[in-house]
Amino acid sequence: MHNKVILLVEDNPDDETLTLRALSKSKILNEIVVARDGAEALDYLFGTGIHAGRDTLIQPQLILLDLKLPKVDGLEVLKRLRADHRTALLPVTILTTSNEERDVVTSYQLGVNSYVRKPVDSDSFIEAVRQLGLYWLVLNTAPPTGF
Amino acid sequence: MRKWLGKFSPLGWRLVATTVAFSTVVALLATAFQLYLDYRRDLGTIESTLDQVGHSYLPTIGNALWATNRKELQVALDGLARLPDVRHVAVMENDKIWAQAGQPKTQNIRSRDYPLNQVHRGETMTIGSLKVVMDMAGVYQRLLDKFWVILITNGVKTFLVAGFMLWFFHWLVTRHLQRIAEFAARLNPGNLHEQLTLDRPLHAHDQLDEFDLVLDGLTRMQSNLASAVQTLEQDIVKLERAEAEIHQLNSALEQRVVERTAQLEAVNHELEAFSYSVSHDLRTPLRSIDGFSQALIEDYGERLDPVGHDYLNRVRRAAQRMGLLIDDLLRLARITRADMKQVHVDLSTMALEVIEDLHKHKGYSEAPFRVQASLAAYGDPALLRIVMVNLLDNALKYSSKIAQPQIEVGSVVQDGRTVYFVRDNGAGFDMAYVGKLFGAFQRLHRAEEFPGTGVGLATVKRIVHRHGGEIWAEGQPNAGAMFSFTLSN
Numbered sequence: 001m002h003n004k005v006i007l008l009v010e011d012n013p014d015d016e017t018l019t020l021r022a023l024s025k026s027k028i029l030n031e032i033v034v035a036r037d038g039a040e041a042l043d044y045l046f047g048t049g050i051h052a053g054r055d056t057l058i059q060p061q062l063i064l065l066d067l068k069l070p071k072v073d074g075l076e077v078l079k080r081l082r083a084d085h086r087t088a089l090l091p092v093t094i095l096t097t098s099n100e101e102r103d104v105v106t107s108y109q110l111g112v113n114s115y116v117r118k119p120v121d122s123d124s125f126i127e128a129v130r131q132l133g134l135y136w137l138v139l140n141t142a143p144p145t146g147f
Numbered sequence: 148m149r150k151w152l153g154k155f156s157p158l159g160w161r162l163v164a165t166t167v168a169f170s171t172v173v174a175l176l177a178t179a180f181q182l183y184l185d186y187r188r189d190l191g192t193i194e195s196t197l198d199q200v201g202h203s204y205l206p207t208i209g210n211a212l213w214a215t216n217r218k219e220l221q222v223a224l225d226g227l228a229r230l231p232d233v234r235h236v237a238v239m240e241n242d243k244i245w246a247q248a249g250q251p252k253t254q255n256i257r258s259r260d261y262p263l264n265q266v267h268r269g270e271t272m273t274i275g276s277l278k279v280v281m282d283m284a285g286v287y288q289r290l291l292d293k294f295w296v297i298l299i300t301n302g303v304k305t306f307l308v309a310g311f312m313l314w315f316f317h318w319l320v321t322r323h324l325q326r327i328a329e330f331a332a333r334l335n336p337g338n339l340h341e342q343l344t345l346d347r348p349l350h351a352h353d354q355l356d357e358f359d360l361v362l363d364g365l366t367r368m369q370s371n372l373a374s375a376v377q378t379l380e381q382d383i384v385k386l387e388r389a390e391a392e393i394h395q396l397n398s399a400l401e402q403r404v405v406e407r408t409a410q411l412e413a414v415n416h417e418l419e420a421f422s423y424s425v426s427h428d429l430r431t432p433l434r435s436i437d438g439f440s441q442a443l444i445e446d447y448g449e450r451l452d453p454v455g456h457d458y459l460n461r462v463r464r465a466a467q468r469m470g471l472l473i474d475d476l477l478r479l480a481r482i483t484r485a486d487m488k489q490v491h492v493d494l495s496t497m498a499l500e501v502i503e504d505l506h507k508h509k510g511y512s513e514a515p516f517r518v519q520a521s522l523a524a525y526g527d528p529a530l531l532r533i534v535m536v537n538l539l540d541n542a543l544k545y546s547s548k549i550a551q552p553q554i555e556v557g558s559v560v561q562d563g564r565t566v567y568f569v570r571d572n573g574a575g576f577d578m579a580y581v582g583k584l585f586g587a588f589q590r591l592h593r594a595e596e597f598p599g600t601g602v603g604l605a606t607v608k609r610i611v612h613r614h615g616g617e618i619w620a621e622g623q624p625n626a627g628a629m630f631s632f633t634l635s636n
Contacts, residue, residue, distance in 0.1 A: 014435035021442060068427055097434070098427045120430055120470030122438040122463075 004137065006032045007060035009041040009077065010095075011069050018122065019064070019095070019129060026130035030137065033060065038072025041065070042080055045087050056086055062136045065112075067096040067103055075106055082111045089143035091136055156321035163309045163316075170308070174301040181297070182290055189286040193232055197259045200227060200279050209263040212238060212275055217246060224248035227279070234282035238263070240275040249280075257281040323347070323358055327365070339373040342366070415484055426477050430470060437466040468594075475602035478533075479587065482609050487527045489614075494522035494531070494567065498556045501535045502543075511543040512552075519557035522567065526634050530610045537603040538569040538630050544597055545628065546573025564633050572627035576620075584620050607632075 006023070010016045016034055023032065035041035041063075043049035047056040063081075067074035074094065081087040093114040094107050107115055116132060119125050204227050211220035220238065227236045228248035234256060237247035258280040265274050323345045330343045343365060345358060440463045444456065451459070498518045505511060524531060539554070546552035555570040576584070576591050583589040587605040607630075611618040615635030622628035 012431060012435075014438070015431065018434070018438040018442075021438075096427075097430045098423060100423055100426060118430075118434060120433045120437055121467050122434070122441040125434070125438065 004061040007063045009035045009065045022126040022129035028133040037070040038077045063092045064095045078110045159316045178297045213265045235280040237278045255283040336376045433466045475600045492524045494524045514552035516554035526614045537607045542571035546571040568631040570629040575628045576622040
């Protein structure tokens with residue numbers, strides 16, 4: 001259970017803190033790797049840049065991906081990881097502020113598994129994170145690694 | 148010869164042929180009449196010769212016969228035979244020729260017998276007869292000669308006259324007709340002012356003939372044509388100018404449409420970027436405010452007194468309310484630029500679904516409602532649903548605090564238009580403030596009384612307007628409200 005990593009891609013430190021708090025409050029004890037922009041997320045996934053040398057056979061069990069990110073935005077990250085065989089099957093949930101229709105449509109077109117809008121009401125937010133963790137880490141059968 | 152003759156028109160030939168034929172017939176008739184008169188005159192001459200014989204010669208011949216003086220008789224007969232046209236004279240006695248002169252002839256003759264009487268002893272007695280034969284051959288020969296002379300003279304005369312007539316008719320008429328024909332054939336809008344002159348001797352003004360009339364008519368026709376052509380040309384110029392103007396206006400219009408479209412697209416693009424920015428950037432800090440307020444309450448709540456708790460809860464409520472406001476505002480903005488797909492919509496079914504949804508999600512107490520069956524509307528289903536959600540949400544919300552709420556959805560026909568309405572018997576409103584009802588963020592009730600952002604009716608109004616319809620409200624404090632709207636079709 002502990003080797004199942006969650007990759008949180010989030011540039012806003014407040015949101016990062018709140019998300020981490022929500023995860024811990026939901027008793028999700030997995031290792032959480034935080035990437036603060038899209039480029040860093042791709043570096044982690046493909047073992048490049050600051051994550052050079054990382055064993056890319058080990059991939060996160062869930063990626064929580066914000067859309068509005070510096071350098072490489074969330075949709076681009078999604079496109080790139082879906083295009084690479086090492087990451088093509090990874091469960092990705094968009095966790096973002098926007099619910100613009102075109103973002104939702106584009107995300108699904110690019111092969112996202114789930115799209116969750118962060119509610120302003122933090123009770124709802126904690127509940128949403130709890131359900132996400134429960135679903136993707138417990139209920140859902142993850143794709144086999146190494147494909 | 149043929150070429151020369153070809154100069155003369157068929158009209159000339161026809162005129163000459165007709166004239167020659169007619170004059171020949173007339174000449175023949177006149178000649179016949181003249182010959183007849185001549186014949187009668189010659190016949191008269193012969194008769195008078197015969198009469199003369201009766202007067203002058205009978206006594207001499209009678210006496211000579213009586214005296215049986217053969218010699219004297221012969222002299223008298225010879226004298227008689229020398230008279231013009233006398234062919235044969237004979238003295239007969241009992242059908243026996245006693246004496247004669249000239250040659251006897253039996254054809255083409257005219258003869259007369261005279262009795263030769265002698266008075267003897269007071270008694271008249273016939274002693275014989277004188278037969279005078281006149282020869283008609285001379286008469287006939289003269290007639291024939293005359294006939295030939297007249298015929299030849301007439302023929303020559305007719306030929307000369309015909310030739311002259313042909314030439315003269317050509318000179319007088321047909322050559323001008325040919326020129327007029329050529330001129331008329333040559334006439335076109337480019338040479339209408341050309342003047343036709345005929346090669347004719349000058350003549351006085353009071354001797355104007357048909358050709359002058361033709362020339363005058365032709366000139367008038369040319370000037371009429373010229374003014375008609377000018378009018379046409381002016382019209383064409385006007386038309387062309389108008390067409391050019393239309394073309395110019397069209398291209399200017401097209402250019403403007405292109406520009407405006409580009410501007411609109413730019414504005415739309417900006418608006419989208421703005422909306423996106425609002426939905427993303429404005430909500431993010433709100434989430435922090437609410438999230439950390441909640442974290443404070445949960446993680447450090449025991450260090451705060453109730454007033455501190457109350458303050459933090461107020462912070463959270465305000466942040467959440469602002470989140471709602473932003474969402475509503477974005478929805479309002481989206482409605483303005485949403486694509487419309489107009490179809491037939493069953494408003495009754497939609498209303499029932501919406502009411503069920505509202506009961507389920509908003510937790511309103513069950514209120515009796517009446518929805519008219521088969522309310523047909525034509526519009527965008529998604530947008531019309533927003534209208535029904537807002538109007539029914541209001542109806543349920545504002546009637547939620549009375550004992551016996553009653554909601555009604557229906558339609559009436561007014562001035563040929565279908566007016567849809569949603570009515571409740573709830574809190575209502577003062578008609579003095581009806582103008583504020585449809586403004587964005589305008590509310591007639593305090594949020595503690597009835598929650599809301601004041602964007603719903605503004606959204607409804609915008610949707611109705613996008614459908615080409617109108618919306619209005621009627622109400623009374625504590626007696627309910629009725630919202631009515633139309634759609635363009």
